[in-house]
Amino acid sequence: MQIHISPNDGVPIYLQIVNQVKYLVGSGRLSPGEEIPPIRVLAQQLLVNPNTVARAYLELEREGVVAKRHGSGTYISETGSPLARRERLKILTQRADALLAEARHLDVDLDEVIKLFRERQEILARSQK
């Protein structure tokens, strides 16, 4: 599980872990049923306080992203797919918001943005042939 922590970016460390696990689930790099590292192992890997990792896992469990199995470990939820889709859309939503804001600043209207999307899609599709 590849997670990167940057203590200075203003997002609490536990939330950075939560967001990145969700991102890994959303992008399919963590599959339903896959085990994630025990708290102390991840704490040592990331060099963060174990209580911080525990808080992140608790939050992920509360949101249904992961589930604890009695006496064994913590696993990505089997019911991951609808949530994964929601998370995928959430990631795109943030990008879309940023793009729309920038379009507004640059005085480009929505129709032009959509037209640009179609054009780019065609170019990308052609280049992949």
Add this chain to the structure above:
Amino acid sequence: MKTDSSPPTDPVVEIKGLSRRFGAKLALDNVSLCVPRGMVFGLVGENGAGKTTLIKHVLGSLKAQSGEVSVFGLDPVTDPVGVLGRVGYLSEQRDLPLWMRMDELLRYTQAFYPTWDVGYAEQLRRQFGLDPASKIKSLSRGECAKAGLLLALAHRPDLLLFDEPSSGLDPVVRRDILEAIIRTVADEGRTVFFSSHMLDEVERVSDHLAMMVNGKVVLCGLLDAVKESHHRLTLRFGTAPARPPSLAGALIVHGGGQEWTVICNGALGELIAEAASLGARVVEQGVPSLEEIFVARVGARVLRTQPSSDL
């Protein structure tokens, strides 16, 4: 099973009203703090803020002039054996006997600690890549730090006491030190009390934090609570104010023209309402990093000591 009758929240280190004067300089000014068991407690402050003086009182190498220091419920000055036998200490000055070889140093140190774990010491020696036949005086700075760390850990102390452990070291050794801190609390439920001016490290590994400025503790508590009680607000004014805006709870203000950024301490709702009463709206709001809070706190002190000026 450990049959400990004391509650788990029992403080490992308890300091009450500690003051210390060196000549004319008040190095510690009525310092009180508590290091709870099983926690990582980070002590931050500028050079000369009193961190090392405070740690020397915990070790019992300085005696309280006024106030009280207790470690495991004992007085470190009158009961050094009871305290130091359970403490793993590492300082920036790694005073190792230079004439010894590594294996001699391990055997020599082992003699002081009944709880010394030979297997663990050997495991750490290999992990740190320390040659048993090498002379201490031939070790590099990083190797000296690793040797010091090994000596602090191998008797599995109940309290790790580190004074600026990462100072002047390369990232690999700093990582070894942070790993030792994490392992100590994660695997063994022991306690760590360390000072550092590497604020990103403190932010990564600490549960609790105390910030010292000029011998005083200006902030103390759970790291999350300290962070959540501070805000970074960017204010936008309809017309540029003639002078930096003054908000109650503002620690530091910078910016210019119509936009000013304030690091402040207080309830968010009140701060936003106050900004509105000054004719500004909040255009950006965030949680400052520990470094921003630190600079704001220390900067605020610097500003206060200068005569106020309307320029």
